[in-house]
Amino acid sequence: MTIPVIAIDGPSASGKGTVAALAARALGFHYLDSGAIYRVTAHAAGNRGVDLADEAGLAELARGLELRFDGVEVYLDGQPVGDAIRTEEAGRAASRIAALPALRAALLELQRGFRKAPGLVTDGRDMGSVVFPDATVKVFLTASAEERAQRRYKQLIEKGFDANLAALVQDLRERDARDASRASAPLHQAADAHLLDTTALTIAQAVDRVLGWYRQA
């Protein structure tokens, strides 16, 4: 029996993390936020003085990462990293290192290790296309840049961070362009992925669509 995987990919702030976590809870499956792995790797590089352009150094660091997830909290070397990896700056650093093929390769086995019974729901950019190409259900979840910026704005304000809506729209567009144009595992909708545009959907409606596709599969 292969362990089922629901892979939800899409651009920044599309809501894929929220939808994936809720779908995982509804099914009693494990949940993996793969973006957090890239964010934590960039964070660890900062702590250890590894340059964000040092591909071999980052790959080596990634292979030795001691990571643990507990709900939404991520532990690096046994210590909670908290919101330090949730800032826009941390997202930009993650997006930069995510363009490096040796680093992506180093993170493959780590990510695949999260596939455990009874199943996994995971979100990222290449979960359906590269990490779990045999996923039971693949979803490409997106929303307009303006809607995503609004959602990110709300999130940041709720966490007590400063935020500027126009700067967020600009930042999202730049990050999308970088994630979609890189040579290694670029962000794109896989041919066998269901498209889920959530611009006009509630979170509950988006989760229902994903669960419906899973039941059909």
Ligand code: DC
């Ligand atoms: O989903 P997120 O915003 O937390 O991801 C942060 C960055 O990590 C994103 O800009 C691109 C990169 N990433 C990736 O390349 N592949 C993934 N599977 C997940 C994230």
